[in-house]
Amino acid sequence: MARYSAFSIFKNALGGNRGWPRAWRDPVAKPQYDVIIVGGGGHGLATAYYLAKEHDIHNVAVIERGWLGGGNTGRNTTIVRSNYMLPGNTMFYERSMRLWENLSQDLNFNVMMSQRGQFHLGHSPAQMDGLRRRGNIMRAHGIDGELIDRAEVQRRLPYLDYSENARFPIVGALYQGRAGTARHDAVAWGYARAADRLGVDIIQQCEVLGYLWDNDRIVGVQTTKGDIRAPKVGLAVAGNTTVLAEKAGVRLPIETHALQAFVTEPIKPFIDNVVSFGAAHFYISQSDKGGLVLGGDLDGYNSYAQRGGLPIVNHTMAAAKSLVPAISRQRLLRHWAGAMDMTMDGSPIIAKLPVEGLYLNGGWCYGGFKATPAGGWCFAWTIAKDEPHKDNAEFTLSRFEQGYQIDEKAHGPQANLQ
Amino acid sequence: MIRLNCPVCGLRDETEFTYLGDATARRPKMDETDPKPWVDFVFFRDNPRGSHKEYWHHVLGCRQWLIVERDTVSHDISSSSLAKDVSA
Numbered sequence: 381m382a383r384y385s386a387f388s389i390f391k392n393a394l395g396g397n398r399g400w401p402r403a404w405r406d407p408v409a410k411p412q413y414d415v416i417i418v419g420g421g422g423h424g425l426a427t428a429y430y431l432a433k434e435h436d437i438h439n440v441a442v443i444e445r446g447w448l449g450g451g452n453t454g455r456n457t458t459i460v461r462s463n464y465m466l467p468g469n470t471m472f473y474e475r476s477m478r479l480w481e482n483l484s485q486d487l488n489f490n491v492m493m494s495q496r497g498q499f500h501l502g503h504s505p506a507q508m509d510g511l512r513r514r515g516n517i518m519r520a521h522g523i524d525g526e527l528i529d530r531a532e533v534q535r536r537l538p539y540l541d542y543s544e545n546a547r548f549p550i551v552g553a554l555y556q557g558r559a560g561t562a563r564h565d566a567v568a569w570g571y572a573r574a575a576d577r578l579g580v581d582i583i584q585q586c587e588v589l590g591y592l593w594d595n596d597r598i599v600g601v602q603t604t605k606g607d608i609r610a611p612k613v614g615l616a617v618a619g620n621t622t623v624l625a626e627k628a629g630v631r632l633p634i635e636t637h638a639l640q641a642f643v644t645e646p647i648k649p650f651i652d653n654v655v656s657f658g659a660a661h662f663y664i665s666q667s668d669k670g671g672l673v674l675g676g677d678l679d680g681y682n683s684y685a686q687r688g689g690l691p692i693v694n695h696t697m698a699a700a701k702s703l704v705p706a707i708s709r710q711r712l713l714r715h716w717a718g719a720m721d722m723t724m725d726g727s728p729i730i731a732k733l734p735v736e737g738l739y740l741n742g743g744w745c746y747g748g749f750k751a752t753p754a755g756g757w758c759f760a761w762t763i764a765k766d767e768p769h770k771d772n773a774e775f776t777l778s779r780f781e782q783g784y785q786i787d788e789k790a791h792g793p794q795a796n797l798q
Numbered sequence: 799m800i801r802l803n804c805p806v807c808g809l810r811d812e813t814e815f816t817y818l819g820d821a822t823a824r825r826p827k828m829d830e831t832d833p834k835p836w837v838d839f840v841f842f843r844d845n846p847r848g849s850h851k852e853y854w855h856h857v858l859g860c861r862q863w864l865i866v867e868r869d870t871v872s873h874d875i876s877s878s879s880l881a882k883d884v885s886a
């Protein structure tokens with residue numbers, strides 16, 4: 381398939397843009413593969429791409445029950461950052477950031493990675509101490525982080541509420557300049573196209589219903605389009621992780637919860653960066669089309685519904701108004717929700733499962749978009765070599781029984797609070 | 799908005815309640831020395847897609863704990879009762 385380039389845009393423009401070839405094939409599944417990846421979101425597609433690119437395993441199928449990126453990949457608020465401080469997380473997310481920085485070139489697909497910087501606000505001296513500690517850990521690992529005071533935050537983000545009556549006064553912020561946003565759909569499409577070019581079969585509209593067994597080993601999957609065999613099956617199905625694990629007899633420390641996102645009517649450029657409120661779970665950025673993109677808390681109860689309830693709409697808008705009073709008359713255009721695989725420590729699992737032939741990339745909670753490149757990269761490594769890379773070595777299932785939870789927010793084992 | 803039928807207070811908005819989660823998780827006996835059942839109780843869940851028995855606390859009402867049976871896809875509620883009336 382043709383490479384995208386400035387020249388190809390020019391050439392196709394002259395042809396009335398009728399000459400573009402399709403971006404990936406729509407093959408019929410073969411009876412046998414070396415690896416099957418279940419789930420055509422960012423993580424599944426990235427895994428297939430890195431299996432082919434890094435490990436020379438090309439006989440791979442990605443099986444998606446709907447359309448590519450129709451899960452959380454296409455529903456998220458697209459924030460990419462690497463400001464994690466616990467061992468196990470820090471360098472994993474930094475690996476992801478480094479892959480993001482070159483992703484458009486690597487995939488030959490513009491993922492619109494925009495390193496516009498993220499401000500994580502602090503609202504009390506104690507919170508600033510916490511941010512200072514986080515920033516120091518980041519810098520000790522060679523990751524950029526900058527602690528800034530109230531005056532500097534006000535200079536850079538003049539539209540926040542600095543008044544006497546602000547319920548949560550802004551004391552300062554931790555700023556990561558390399559953080560930003562990327563175009564979510566483009567990430568799914570870019571990985572799909574690049575994987576397809578390396579021989580990966582992408583099978584859409586095909587639901588995995590169960591497994592094929594050879595005694596205690598999984599040797600393939602049953603799907604709505606028939607049986608497909610492979611000695612290795614990797615799950616990357618986000619909110620449906622426990623549904624598919626249960627069919628293999630594996631119980632997980634995961635609950636599925638709804639997370640909502642919101643977009644307002646478009647306005648002229650106003651919010652140049654990503655801003656995270658420190659006093660409630662709320663963040664805001666502005667899309668290239670001009671809409672303000674807002675996100676907040678989980679709905680709070682187990683849900684597979686992919687739609688959200690009104691209390692969180694109210695809660696998120698209250699946070700938006702208290703942080704950025706100027707948007708109080710903005711109207712919302714759309715809101716929606718995704719089904720999140722919330723683990724009991726807020727960190728993911730990328731590991732072999734206790735059933736031979738079955739591998740898991742899941743438990744992304746609401747932070748897995750930024751993890752897409754490294755998640756796919758590490759999962760491909762784990763499947764190809766049957767052992768983890770050092771950057772995902774801590775993301776085991778056994779950490780829960782060993783007492784090695786990676787609880788970045790120190791919320792304890794309560795999935796809806798993670 | 800989910801509305802929960804509190805046996806004491808009647809039909810109330812979800813915002814009056816806090817959610818704890820799976821009401822089928824059973825704490826092991828306090829003298830249990832095998833770590834396995836403790837790990838299961840603290841961390842592992844069935845997470846059904848469909849009918850789910852769960853604890854809700856009517857914290858802005860009568861302050862009673864409820865066990866509610868709710869569908870995790872449709873949010874339809876099939877039963878709600880006081881937790882203290884449901885035998886373990």
Ligand SMILES: Cc1cc2nc3c(=O)[nH]c(=O)nc-3n(C[C@H](O)[C@H](O)[C@H](O)COP(=O)(O)OP(=O)(O)OC[C@H]3O[C@@H](n4cnc5c(N)ncnc54)[C@H](O)[C@@H]3O)c2cc1C
Nearest residue numbers: 419421422423445451452453456457459588718748749750
């Ligand atoms: C509202 C919202 C905001 C978010 N904001 C951010 C953010 O700002 N930054 C960030 O880093 N992360 C964010 N996230 C989290 C992020 O979106 C996810 O963690 C990430 O996209 C997960 O990618 P995935 O590929 O694992 O899952 P998905 O994209 O959900 O892909 C899983 C796929 O598996 C398929 N599938 C499921 N069951 C089956 C089956 N039986 N057979 C075949 N296919 C199946 C689904 O159809 C789906 O396409 C947010 C999420 C939401 C919902």
Ligand SMILES: [Zn+2]
Nearest residue numbers: 804807859860
């Ligand atoms: Zn009550």
